[in-house]
Amino acid sequence: MSNSMLFLHHYEASPYAEKLRAMFGLAGCRWGSVLTPPYPPRPDVDPLAGGYRRIPIAHAGADVFCDTALIAAEVAALTGHAELAPTFSDPRAQALAEQAEGPVFFTAITSAPPLKLLGKLLATSGPVGTFKFIRDRTGMMKGATVKPPQGAEAARILEAFLAELEAHLAGRDSVEAGGIAYADFCVYHPIWLALSVGSARTLERHEHVRRWLKRMEALGQGERQEMTAEEAFQAAEGVEPRALPSACGSHEALGELVTIAPDDYGRAGVTGTLLAATDERYILSRSTERFGSLHVHFPRAGYEVTRPGTEAGH
Numbered sequence: 063m064s065n066s067m068l069f070l071h072h073y074e075a076s077p078y079a080e081k082l083r084a085m086f087g088l089a090g091c092r093w094g095s096v097l098t099p100p101y102p103p104r105p106d107v108d109p110l111a112g113g114y115r116r117i118p119i120a121h122a123g124a125d126v127f128c129d130t131a132l133i134a135a136e137v138a139a140l141t142g143h144a145e146l147a148p149t150f151s152d153p154r155a156q157a158l159a160e161q162a163e164g165p166v167f168f169t170a171i172t173s174a175p176p177l178k179l180l181g182k183l184l185a186t187s188g189p190v191g192t193f194k195f196i197r198d199r200t201g202m203m204k205g206a207t208v209k210p211p212q213g214a215e216a217a218r219i220l221e222a223f224l225a226e227l228e229a230h231l232a233g234r235d236s237v238e239a240g241g242i243a244y245a246d247f248c249v250y251h252p253i254w255l256a257l258s259v260g261s262a263r264t265l266e267r268h269e270h271v272r273r274w275l276k277r278m279e280a281l282g283q284g285e286r287q288e289m290t291a292e293e294a295f296q297a298a299e300g301v302e303p304r305a306l307p308s309a310c311g312s313h314e315a316l317g318e319l320v321t322i323a324p325d326d327y328g329r330a331g332v333t334g335t336l337l338a339a340t341d342e343r344y345i346l347s348r349s350t351e352r353f354g355s356l357h358v359h360f361p362r363a364g365y366e367v368t369r370p371g372t373e374a375g376h
Contacts (some may be wrong), residue, residue: 086284106291115330158250170256173216303357313339323366
């Protein structure tokens with residue numbers, strides 16, 4: 063099994079995982095699929111990511127990647143599909159992508175009819191699973207710096223976004239100018255989630271959105287190969303993390319023990335030695351009994367670094 067193979071730890075109903083699965087489809091690449099529970103504990107994830115709360119994560123060999131923006135950069139580099147890198151050439155597309163992964167993302171859940179959402183959870187997870195899921199997601203928002211819109215306000219935001227996207231897609235086949243690219247995937251997965259839980263009850267008035275959505279769904283998932291957690295762990299054993307960037311950047315805590323966590327919600331942190339702080343990413347070293355040294359990568363944007371006894375910093 064190649065140590066350069068990318069393993070994605072995900073669950074089927076995860077919208078952010080769908081964002082990446084569609085990217086694999088566009089690239090037509092082979093990847094390892096490791097299915098994980100939708101809530102902790104996640105025995106296939108925790109030994110690698112060291113307590114990172116969000117899902118999905120990815121890893122290649124002894125390098126672990128957190129956050130889909132950073133994983134997208136890895137997919138772009140691995141497959142040679144530069145359009146999958148988290149960059150934007152069209153300011154309007156960038157604005158739509160940022161809306162989609164900001165306030166619009168939460169509306170996909172908070173604008174759904176409560177009974178319909180509960181029914182879907184019960185059908186897919188059963189009573190115990192539904193209770194655990196709701197308890198977990200409620201806990202994720204404790205201490206959050208964002209406050210999701212609710213009810214009618216959420217429905218209004220979602221519908222306004224769909225109308226804006228409809229106007230943007232008139233006369234073009236993709237969100238990003240020049241063809242399907244990173245912005246398209248950012249916009250796609252909240253709509254995919256909204257449709258799956260019934261908050262976007264109809265797209266009848268959004269012909270261009272429907273046409274674009276069919277193009278996105280037709281991308282497929284690439285060459286998905288189901289893997290067990292043990293197979294994924296074996297790929298991280300007996301290998302060294304890849305070389306650090308030639309310029310490791312500057313940060314007052316380089317070489318020190320730190321904790322890195324998201325700065326908005328799901329703020330459980332990962333602790334290790336800060337090895338690099340480039341313009342794009344932080345790289346943390348974790349010492350583990352099974353794998354030896356693991357390098358855990360985070361985007362610099364949207365994450366905070368703390369040292370023991372100090373306040374958070376970026």
